[in-house]
Structures are given as structure tokens and as C-alpha cells.
Amino acid sequence: MNAAWHQENLKNFCKEKGIHVSAWSPLGANGAVWGSLAVMDNPILKDIAIASGKTVAQVALRWLIEHGSTPIVKSFNKERMKANLEIFDWKLNEIDLKKIKQIPQYRAFKGERFISENGPYKTAEDLWD
Numbered sequence: 001m002n003a004a005w006h007q008e009n010l011k012n013f014c015k016e017k018g019i020h021v022s023a024w025s026p027l028g029a030n031g032a033v034w035g036s037l038a039v040m041d042n043p044i045l046k047d048i049a050i051a052s053g054k055t056v057a058q059v060a061l062r063w064l065i066e067h068g069s070t071p072i073v074k075s076f077n078k079e080r081m082k083a084n085l086e087i088f089d090w091k092l093n094e095i096d097l098k099k100i101k102q103i104p105q106y107r108a109f110k111g112e113r114f115i116s117e118n119g120p121y122k123t124a125e126d127l128w129d
Helices: 007-018 043-052 054-066 079-083 094-101 123-128
Strands: 022-024 068-072
Touching: 043 054, 043 094, 054 068, 054 079, 054 094
Parallel strands: 022 068
Antiparallel strands: none
16 A cells, blocks of 8 residues: 555455554555555655655655554665654645545556456456455
8 A cells, every 4th residue: 555556445444344554565665576666756746745845755654644554664774764754743735635646546466367257356446446
């Protein structure tokens, strides 16, 4: 889950069942087989970061916090680890939240191997939604 993959249906299901959502790969997992730059290179997030004096990572992590999720961030870089913690003393404004909602959604793992005319998942939407 991240700013480029909101997973609204999953969040709603978890909320109904009282399940807390942890956001793995909250910055897009660039460098991993399933990863992408859909978060870190997103022009909307970049614009918000510049306007707010924050990094793209901070904006993306703050968005998750404001949506009640816990981001699971991995970094070995001390400066990035410090910056990742500097997301609790500010909030995104309503305009920025609306902009983030408009980010095109990108499924890093499409699940094609689970889709079949003969199986329960005939389309990607069946599988994921």
C-alpha cells in the first residue's frame, strides 16, 4: 500500500473487520522485483513536497499515517531514517489530500498467474477487488 496504490477496497474491508493495515513498500520498493518509482517519481507528490518543504518520502509516509495505516519503511541510510521520523509534527492540507487521491493507481504485482478463464479469478479486478 502506498500513495500510488491506495487499495481502497482492502482498507474498507479491514476497517469493517477491525483489522489494522500495515503499509509494506510505502515508498514503492524501488529496486525490488515488484517495485517501481510510482511513488518517488510522482509529480503530484513532488509538487506537494516542494510546496511544504518536505521530501517526497515524508509526504508519502504522512499520507499513510493520516489514513490510519502504519508504514513499514526499510532503510539503512541514517539520514533517511531520521527524515522518515520527521512526519509527526505537520499535516497534509485538504487540497494536497485531494491531489493525492487523483494519483493514478499502479499495481506493482499484477497477479497474472492467478487469472484464468477456468478459475475463480477471470480478471485482475476479480483477483484484487
